[in-house]
Amino acid sequence: MAIFTTAQEAKVSYTVQGKSSDTSITNTVNGDATMTHQVPIVGLYANKNNDVTLNISYEDGTSDSKTIHIKTNKLSKYVKGAKITVSKNDKSQMDIGDNKLTLIDRTTKEPFAIDANGDVRWYTKNYSQHTFEELSNGHILILTKKDINSPAYNDLIETDYLGRVYKEYNFKNKTKSSDSANNGENDETTLIHHDILELPNHDLLATVSDGSEYKEDVMVQISHKTGKVVKVIDLKQLLPNSLYKHFKKGSDGKNDWFHQNSLEYDTNDDSILISGRNQDMILKIDFATNKIIWIYSGKKKSTWPKEYRDKILTPTKGTSITGGQHALTRLSDQDGNPDSEDILLYDNNQNVTNGDKDASGKYSQAVQYHINTKKMTIDETWAYGKRIGKKNFTYIIGNAQRLSNDNTLIDFGFKNDGKESNIIEVDKKGKEVFNVTVENSASKAYAYRAYRMSFYSDEYQFNVLDDSN
Structure with missing residues (x-):
């Protein structure tokens, strides 16, 4: 300062x-x-x-x-210990602007950001798990923990690029009927997992586990004013019970039948885009009514209960079936057609339940789809990753981000069984303009997601606070 x-x-x-x-x-x-x-x-x-x-x-x-x-001081242990190797950096073609860096959002340990040369230019000493989201005011949300020796991440902070904390939400596992997020104590279970977003009214929408025998299949809306849970969306109430009733429980005794790993709010129609890894499924629901708008899955339409079949998207010839996918996002309007929409996701291509058995494990990719909501069809329009092949296959984690210059940043986060993360930026023709490998510095410190971000955004303002605040 x-x-x-x-x-x-x-x-x-x-x-x-x-x-x-x-x-x-x-x-x-x-x-x-x-x-x-x-x-x-x-x-x-x-x-x-x-x-x-x-x-x-x-x-x-x-x-x-x-x-x-x-x-400045030296880097912290787990940032310094991450070996960063840049093999390609065509800066004239990269989306870097005046202040953009590549943010490495890790599954654990400290997030950090690098420039086009691979030099660390920002980091936080707050350990983070999965969640690193920029708010409309330019602040950032980080899911962290006060005690670095604790296994659970139940401290959600609204902070800024200098580390000032503006708001804090503490979570504790109570009962399934708990209606409060702000209980002041941590628990051995991490309640928020994978994703969180800011709604237009500034409330938060988070993927959570509700404490029942089922996990990672519930979303909650949290009031930004009170910390109270004001809405619950349980995916078991939206999807057929045949998907979860007989799903094999994990070693923790929990039924992780859906494993929701991303969510996105669509301002165009007040809807939520959802990715469920363990069903190899993406879907869209109306946020006001919780009614399903469409579903895309490798599960054949004829095997769905009749009341769902008109919601199932039909793929065009050559369109890939997603498997274990992550990071579903809505893209800007591509054709001006109100009956269509375009989405981007990271397809791990791991057949969990309904993926492509023949292609599974051979590659991972970023893939763009065009959806015609009138005809209920889905068409693959762009992809990158297949030609790299098995060396960049990642059966878990990963991210794809469409950048402001129409390049795509792809995080092959669990390359080589998590020993390294490979982040690649390509243009619309699939030409590589940036390639960096991060050899991970500790267990689970791989790049869960990678984002190209401004440091800082046009909305960020450091406000001088007086003692009364």
Whole structure:
């Protein structure tokens, strides 16, 4: 944080000088012009005397600049221990802008972000599991734990890029009928798993386990004002009981028949997109009514109960069947047709229950589908990963993100049985423009997801808090 005053009101931007071309980080400090400045600086190198140029634009139209030097500490153990190797970085074709980094969201240990050269430019000392989500105000949600020796992650914090905590939700396993998220104590079970998002009213929607014999098949809406659970969506009440009644229990004695690993809110029609790994299934539901809009699965339409068959999407010839998939997202409108939508996901291609038995295990891929909701068809329109083959097959975790320049960032997170994670950025033609391998530094410290993110976003503003707050 750079703190200083100016003789007249001004706005400030800064640049952290990169070690090489196209690795500098530039941000404009959001907020009104002022004479007292608190500049949150993000994008520093570790263990280095960083050169940071402050650019000051005064209200009278004049400007000034000053270069300061910020000495940083060494990286923490589990970030430093992750061996990062960049084999490709065509910076002119990458989606990096003025301040974008690749965020490595790990299954455990500390998340960190790297530049196009693979240098760590940001990290948090908060251990995280799966969840790292940016909010509309530019803050981030991290599912962490207060005691690093605890097996459970039941502390959800709203924090920022400098580590200030604005809000905290503590979860405790009570009973299936629990209606409160804010109980103040941790439990041996991690209650939130895999994903969480911010709804338009700023409430949170999270994938949870409800404490019953079934796990990872429930979503809850959590009030951002009170921490109370205000809505519950139980997928057992939406899908046929034949899918879960006889599903084999795991070693923990729980029935993980669905294993919901992602959710996305679609502002176009107030719906939720859902991925269920253990059913090799994706589906869309109306958030207001909980009614199913469509389902895509390798399970044949004729084997579904009759009341579901009009919701089953029919694949066109050559369209792949997903298996053990992750990271289902809605893409922007591709054709202007109100009866269609486009989605992107990471297809692990692992046949769990209804996947493609013949192709299973041969490759993993990012895949884009076009859905015609009037004809109830699904058509594969783009994919990348099949030609790489088995060396990048990952039977668990992974992510696919469509970037602002239409490139796609793909996280083959569990490559080589989790010993390493391979993150690749490709253009629309499948040309590789970025390739980085992260050899994981500890057990389960692989890249659960990788995102290309701005550090920081245009919505982020460091607010000066007084003692009353």
